[in-house]
Amino acid sequence: MKQEKHSKLGSVLMHALLIFLSFLCLFFFYILIVNATRTHIDLQKGFSFLPGTNFIQNLKNVLNDANVPILNGILNSLIVSSGCAILSTYFSAMTAYGLYVYDFKLKKPAFMFIMMILVMPTQVCALGFLRLITNMHLDDTLYPLIIPAIASPAVFYFMYSYMQSNLPKDLVEAARIDGSGEFRTFNQVVFPILKPAIAVQAIFSFVGAWNNYFVPALVITTKTRQTLPIMIASLRSADFLKFDMGKVYMLILIAIVPIIIVYLFLSRFIIEGVTLGGVKE
Amino acid sequence: MKKSVPGRRGISYAKWGYIFILPFFVSFFVFSFFPLLDTIRYSFFEYYRSGLKQIGPNFVGMRNYLELLTTDLPKYAGNTFILWIIGFVPQIVVSLLLAQWFASARIKIHGKQFFKVVIYLPNLIMAAAFSMLFFTLFSDSGPINSFLVNHGITTEAVRFMATVGGTRGLVGLMNFLMWFGNTTIMLMAAIMGINPTLFEAAELDGCTNRQTFFKITLPLIRPILGYTLITSMIGGLQMFDVPQILTNGEGTPNRTSMTLIMYLNKHLASKNYGMAGALSVYLFIISAILCFLVYRMMNKET
Amino acid sequence: MKKLMSLLLALLMLLGTCAMAEGGVLNIWCWNDEFQSRFNDYYPNVAEVAADKSTTTLTDGTIVKWTINPNQDNNYQNKLDEALMAQADAADDDKIDIFLMEADYALKYVDADVDVAMPLSELGITEEDLADQYQYTRDIVTDANGEQRGTSWQAAPGLFAYRRSIAKDVLGTDDPTEVQAALSDWTKFADVAAKAKEKGYYMVSGYDDTFRTFSNNVSAPWVTGTTLTVDPNIVAWIEQTKEFTEQGYNHKSSLWGDTWTTDQGADGKVFGFFYSTWGINFTLVGNAGEAGFGDWAVCEGPQPYYWGGTWLAAARGTDNPELVKDVMLQLTCNKDIMKEMTLNESIQDYTNTVSGMQEIAEDPDFGSAFLGGQNHIALFSTVAPTIDMSNVSAYDQGCNEKIQTSFHDYFDGNVDFDTAKANFEMAIKELFPEITDIVWP
Secondary structure (H helix, E strand, O other): HHHHHHHEEEHHHHHHHHHHHHHHHHHHHHHHHHOOOOOOOHHHOOOOOOOOOOOHHHHHHHOOOOOHHHHHHHHHHHHHHHHHHHHHHHHHHHHHHHHHHHOOOOOHHHHHHHHHHHHHOHHHHHHHHHHHHOOOOOOOOOOOHHHHHHHHHHHHHHHHHHHHHHHHHHHHHHHHHHHOOOHHHHHHHHHHOOOOHHHHHHHHHHHHHHHOOHHHHHHHHOHHHHHHHHHHHHHOOOOOOOOOOHHHHHHHHHHHHHHHHHHHHHHHHHHHOOOOOOOOO | OOOOOOOOOOOHHHHHHHHHHHHHHHHHHHHHHHHHHHHHOOOEEEEEOOOOOOOOOOOOOOHHHHHHHHHHHHHHHHHHHHHHHHHHHHHHHEEEEEEEEHOOOOOOOOOOHHHHHHHHHHHHOOHHHHHHHOOOHOOOOOOHHHHHHHHEEEEEEOOOHHHHHHHHHHHHHHHHHHHHHHHHHHHHHHHHHOHHHHHHHHOOOOOOOHHHHHHHHHEEEHHHHHHHHHHHHHHOOOOOOOHHHHHHOOOOOOOOOOOOOHHHHHHHHHOOOOHHHHHHHHHHHHHHHHHHHHHHHHHOOO | HHHHHHHHHHHHHHHHHHOOOOOOOOEEEOOOHHHHHHHHHOOOOEEEEEEOOOOOEEOOOOOOEEEEEHHHHHHHHHHHHHHHOHHOOHHHHHHHOEEEEEEHHHHHHHOOOOOOOHHHHHHOHHHHHHOOOHHHHHHOOOOHHHHHHHOOEEEEEEEEEEEHHHHHHHHOOOOOHHHHOOOOOHHHHHHHHHHHOOOOEEEEEEEEOHHHHOOOOOOOOOOOOOEEEHHHHHHHHHHHHEEEEEEEEOOEEEEOOOOHHHHHHOOEOOOOEEEHHHHHHHHHHHHHHHOOOOOEEOOOOOOOOOOOEEEEEEOOEEEOEEEHHHHHHHHHOHHHHHHHHHHHOOOOOEEEOHHHHHHHOOOOEEEEEEEEOOOOHHHHHHHHHHHOOOOOOOOOOHHHHHHHHHHHHHHHOOOOOHHHHHHHHHHHHHHHHOOOOOEOO
């Protein structure tokens, strides 16, 4: 009986904390939406909890600004982000699998090496990277924003850790006895088990690439190849005559919509409780 | 962890190991390793831009390294650590709690789906946009201050960004809000990966939630926890965008929110490849040592 | 061998001159679309603007290609630097022909040794063509040898914009001449500040408001050789701002911050703002809103200064020197075109033509409703010739930014004077490794 009472209070506290955190999380979206409905002058006057009436006008202003080809921006961002998400998860899972399942001479050094590069700050080689892709004539293209995702040490490490927890090696052995080839085992037996991990890392990679400004700004010059964060930055560097915070907030809002859709889509894998294919029975 | 013995039936699978890890290493060597070598090489040179004029590269040996030792580097390392810990402690506690609640079949949460989806949302906003919103909220004439003054909590506006505690606190709060969902999702994925029969057995044996958590969940998700700790630590060491944008790159007040990467960025911004290179090498060494220690710690106990 | 080389070189140069025929693409680099819209609206030979604005076609078939890189994180300058350094190897149609720059870093590109911006004389633009420009706009883009290497269609003289109602309350008058008399030097300015304080007002909004009036009137450039000298006038700004802060004469805001903009709104309690041309016509009007109409006026303030402006430079290596010259002449030396820009309600640039601005200043019908009918052009045109920017250096942007941010901590009371000094020195050495000495007055 006592236990029951205790858990009731606990349940109230738990819900209170969840509601509070959700409020904090949603609050910022609310302000963002409110700000996107206000005029530049209203925004300058200070903060407001109530939406303005300039939503349609702000939207028109953004869509009609020929210097911000927003559809191109969304498309480019989608290409880069999906590319990064797919390459980083697939190849990292593959690499993790290679190091987890097989025994070979360079296994330990390879693992240590990846752990070493995991700690390398990205800023460190940005300028060398730029020089390299210029020499390869890949500057001002989307490739250098996507292909390097094949080597994502953090995603690798997550996959490796996940395999340690959730992938029994007997399973691989069993597949082999059934006559499955190594690649088939990976793609058809192991990959499904990794689904929750893949979904999680795909979301993270996607979001990371979507919001990245630093590298794309270095690489891309042509307007129609710009990703959304560069476009937001160009609106923010508009001259005093055209500087319009309403427009900036609107573009930020527009930039968030596709990523929320992608997130909601991918999060199903996590939320619906992908309680594992392989180990169930 | 028990080691199974795959591939001991006369066939060597070793070559498959190499094949599986090949794409990763090729991509890494092309896109990261050569630029990295450049960085290290330049750390021994005087090499910077003065306006559009290039100075160097002139070989100077260890001069850049020695010069960095005379700067406030330890202070920035301290700042980085403090800013990280302010965000990390609440983050890991809250995330573990939430992940446990969400993943447990026994705990009833109304609107569970909703909460699960919502917690990650702040991470979808760009750090730059997020900081802009924070600025307006916490500005001298912003809503937080009007609330404080109107309710008599303070007599006049709190100038958050002009105080050490205020700035650090805001950086910590932003990092917490941006990343706790991320950590929760990872931990949740780890917990959900645990064979459900273990929980069923625990329930049959009459374990309490708390016991199940400490005796079953925690040990089993240890690798992912280790991952969380290490990546968060690396993320902390590399903390940049939030304090950079919030303090306009200056780490104000009095450089108390200047992180290591912000300091690195100052040298990159002035195109000082020599100093930036040396600083990168230092950073690399610090991170490697820390990660090695944590990794050892995590694996020793098993 | 040597002979062969020189022969080859001569041959190459000959080929080079043969290929001097004008190129079909004019590349213009900028960080926003301000100049792009001026060009499309006012350059006489514009035939057609592409729907996405990425190109403009001229009547002779030349295509103007716009490359716009946002400024955030110094991105524009980074990209421009790389492109200029690769200019020699670029294909003709990829060579930059014109690039734009702001005053604070103009000298970096205008430098004679660097030689990325061509002297205007080399393009065939004469002293006569430039004679009607304000001298300070020419000084800013003049190299150490006295060669002008850039040109602007704007001038941005600054004034002190004050709230008439507060002036009446504090000084008993809102007449610009009388208010100016009360604010004509910094001692008087501080006296008025004390009176305003008594009545519950702030004299200025924040720490940075008066900075430009001090930094524009220094006695020597920030940097000569590898020595950085902090000018006595900069120290005067520090002392004044500290005093204003302690006395409660300012509202402790930062430029462009939320407090700063709301201070300009209907409920603001700040006497006035230092603003230049565009700042008054657009920023202040926007921030003040409807309620502000008629409640503002301008006067010269204690010292002349300028704020803002965009300059054009011809990139060394351009394959279209004739066209570049014509663009510069039409948009920055043609009085009629520039006057039109000034009179265009939606632009109102204060343009770089002394005689043209004089004509508008003398027009009795010209006046600003926002300023209660005052002819601000008249006031601008008296200030503009007195601005002296002969002491600019390539380091201005960095030095001005760093001195302000370093001393904010001092004004806030977080650090003492010496720590702020040390922080400034540290920031400078990070930014400019070549600076060896920093001298304080």
